[in-house]
Amino acid sequence: MPNFRLPADDLEYAVLRCLWDLRSASVRELHERVGAPEGLVYTTTAKVVDRLRDKGLIERHRQRGAFVYTPCIQRGVVERARARQLLTRFLGPGPHAPVAALVDAVDDIDPRLLDALELAIQARKGTEHGT
Numbered sequence: 001m002p003n004f005r006l007p008a009d010d011l012e013y014a015v016l017r018c019l020w021d022l023r024s025a026s027v028r029e030l031h032e033r034v035g036a037p038e039g040l041v042y043t044t045t046a047k048v049v050d051r052l053r054d055k056g057l058i059e060r061h062r063q064r065g066a067f068v069y070t071p072c073i074q075r076g077v078v079e080r081a082r083a084r085q086l087l088t089r090f091l092g093p094g095p096h097a098p099v100a101a102l103v104d105a106v107d108d109i110d111p112r113l114l115d116a117l118e119l120a121i122q123a124r125k126g127t128e129h130g131t
Contacts, residue, residue: 004056004057006082011040016058019052023070027049030069103117
């Protein structure tokens with residue numbers, strides 16, 4: 001498992017998502033797509049990029065005299081880690097009541113999501129049991 005720390009906030013995650021979509025970008029390109037639309041100054045975007053690099057999520061390379069950044073952790077790895085972190089916070093030490101609340105909330109949002117959740121659970125159980 002790669003060694004990294006998760007994005008700490010929505011801005012870090014937005015910059016990382018943008019970089020996954022672009023595959024590589026300069027701070028200027030990231031700022032134009034993420035920072036500027038949010039009304040942020042360039043240096044804020046640059047600091048976010050530095051934090052993502054310090055967390056082991058992205059790396060930089062010199063290209064024609066400028067730094068270009070690329071993700072070094074796959075989107076799925078980060079998404080699974082974020083989901084695990086969120087569920088751990090939500091479920092706490094006794095998961096039965098929160099799981100029931102989650103099922104109720106999913107049903108309230110869109111009952112068809114329960115079918116998708118059931119299929120995902122069955123698929124997961126199938127891979128665990130080698131079927």
